[in-house]
Amino acid sequence: MIFRTKPHFIVKENLQKSKNTGIYFKDIVTPKVLEDVCFRITDRNDFTYEYVDNEYQDEFLDRSYNKGRIAIMQYNDMVYYISFSELQISGRNSSVQSVPTAYNMFYSNPYPKKRLFYYFLNVDGNAETDYQILIYRLMNTIGFEFLNASNELMYRIKPFISVEDIIFNRKINSGRNRSNNSTFITKGSNGEIEIFGKTYGANKYETSMFCYALSKLWQPGQIIKLYEVLEGDLKELPESSLNVIRQMGVINIIPTDMTLERKIFNSNNNLRSPRYVLNLFNKLGNKHCSLCNCEIPELIQGAHILPIAAIKRMSGLSMEEKLKIALDGENGLWLCENHHKMFDEGMITFDKEGQLCVKNDLDRRHLIFINESIKYKVLPQQFLSDKFLWYLNQRNSITK
Ligand SMILES: [Zn+2]
Structure with missing residues (x-):
């Protein structure tokens, strides 16, 4: 120069x-x-x-x-x-x-x-x-x-001071306005920081900015993953952005297309589907248990209403149709690990008004524990779409 x-x-x-x-x-x-x-x-x-x-x-x-x-x-x-x-x-x-x-x-x-x-x-x-x-x-x-x-x-315009600072502020910002979101940042069950981002169209700008800032604030020991949610032929982040993220050397970039989703669906490890998680974020907002309101992201899971095993058994549906049901944000709730387990064990479910039903032949002390652990005995009205209720009805008819 x-x-x-x-x-x-x-x-x-x-x-x-x-x-x-x-x-x-x-x-x-x-x-x-x-x-x-x-x-x-x-x-x-x-x-x-x-x-x-x-x-x-x-x-x-x-x-x-x-x-x-x-x-x-x-x-x-x-x-x-x-x-x-x-x-x-x-x-x-x-x-x-x-x-x-x-x-x-x-x-x-x-x-x-x-x-x-x-x-x-x-x-x-x-x-x-x-x-x-x-x-x-x-x-x-x-x-x-x-x-x-x-x-x-x-x-x-104060700079963020830590990865957690970004997660917390993103939460506040997206709470008001979640239908427009293109990026969600959270923690997985193992404490890994997970970015779920749409990487095409206008969304790519926001996703890139979050990745740069998170890379900048990374501390030794932190694991950060970017799940790029690809739609159809739409691409990953632009090469120039990917290059910067790679050069920063902190974020593990995981392109997730339908091929990966099919693999996850077949593997029975249904907690790992990035697309399902993103769809739940879009429907339900930030991770919080629908029953006890626990907001510790490491403890919150996406719980299928119609379980993967039941979807696989459905007759007359193609593999692609089954996959669509497995990934549908309407087919799920955020639940903490405890309540997810109770739900999957059939100890609790919901009726068609979204009202909590607790299995009545449980040990009385367990019944008391379950009831005391649940803060909201009815699901929010906006969760109860026709599709959600259809999945719920299917579930309840199987488990009865
Ligand atoms: Zn809970």
Whole structure:
């Protein structure tokens, strides 16, 4: 890299679809914006700049359009990556799309004297929702510095301090809004940290950000697994993101497609199905026992209403149809290990109103124990879909 005594910007002028949209990055990140950026980083107003086309390449920029909405500034022997916000924030993902790309470029470049910034353009729309704050906190955790956030906003953008901190805050954030979730982070029965993520479409940005931040906060002894839930032909995380995760060297990436699910279904170890777990998260929210409200993730399991063994015995169904039932989020509840066992042993079940029924020929002391261990004697109304009740009816008719 050339030693530069005056700050110098290089900005790719085209966005991916500039030719169609007529919106060019050089019209968004104008010399006026660069001046503000320069002053905030270096305390200087004098700088040089060049807007370059897709053909341009150097040690920091690829031959391509402007990936990651970034500008590169070089000053002395330092290089600064500045990623810019969108102008319009509409969907919950629109504000963060370019962030993982910017980070991938920054992280993958071996030049050691580098810093990474984020700059808010004059944003149209709310850029400070709880969800966006979560993303900014992830960004801060992995090394983004915010150039022009207000003091009030900076106060909310605190980096996460541990893997548990992320799990806890993710829980709060997803509790309000779980239907939109693409990533769930939890602990498995062995204490392993598990990320269940959709890795295609807009979801991949969020999943990537969680993986980077969790990698950054990893402590010796922790095991972190990313279950990529692949749909049809849709792919894994983008190669550039996977490369960064691999380079960070902490997360074990497990692509889970239907081939793997078939294998799990045939192996009788039905607790291990990532897709079933993800479907339960989507239906039931974060891990908590539906009966005693235990929230210790290591103790919570996905309990099938219609058990795998019974599904396998169903006649007139193809293997694929059976697998669909086994993976259906409607065919399950979160239960703690104790209540899962009671359910599977037939000591407890539910009637069609979701009311708890305890087997009445149990030892009286055990009956008392079971009753005292259960806080909620009726399932929440929103769990009782037609499909859920159908599975329940099937179960009850088998076990009677
Ligand atoms: Zn329980």
